[in-house]
Amino acid sequence: DAKTTQPPSMDCAEGRAANLPCNHSTISGNEYVYWYRQIHSQGPQYIIHGLKNNETNEMASLIITEDRKSSTLILPHATLRDTAVYYCIVRVADSWGKFQFGAGTQVVVTP
């Protein structure tokens, strides 16, 4: 299974864009990149996912490098409510139900 590497923490100023990196150098061709976040001890919340094209929704943008070995989640205008742990996950190719979360990145948005 492809593993992901994320920085343990990062700070972001309110109103600025937050760029969260994720390395997944062993990702295989049919594995997707998913992003979730968890605010305090609440249930994780889905943000976005992609295979190889860049994706955007109302919450964020996902930029995947051409070689697919890394990606960046962009929160365009961070707010205090975006303070959370952000998880980059690569879905196991041969099992739709199996997910492996890493340690994530603790993002703190400051006023």
Place this chain on the structure above:
Amino acid sequence: EAQVTQNPRYLITVTGKKLTVTCSQNMNHEYMSWYRQDPGLGLRQIYYSMNVEVTDKGDVPEGYKVSRKEKRNFPLILESPSPNQTSLYFCASSRPPDNEQFFGPGTRLTVL
């Protein structure tokens, strides 16, 4: 409202006393999963189910059982709980092809 519910939300029990944590979803999702979350270890998948009567082990299945007799329900059973199962538990559901997981609010279990 689309949601995943878990009960109980908080539970304190003693070693060896069988317990069940219920999970229910109202989105007609095929896939359901159970995770546990421990400080320093992150979220780890216990079991998952791809549909009724189809379940499989995740990364930490020891000491747990599950069943999927109905599409909407996926209970987690601890036949003989031990203190190392003290944890925060999350249930999640999703469906293909996007497999966007919806998580429940969590169950905080303490085994004394």
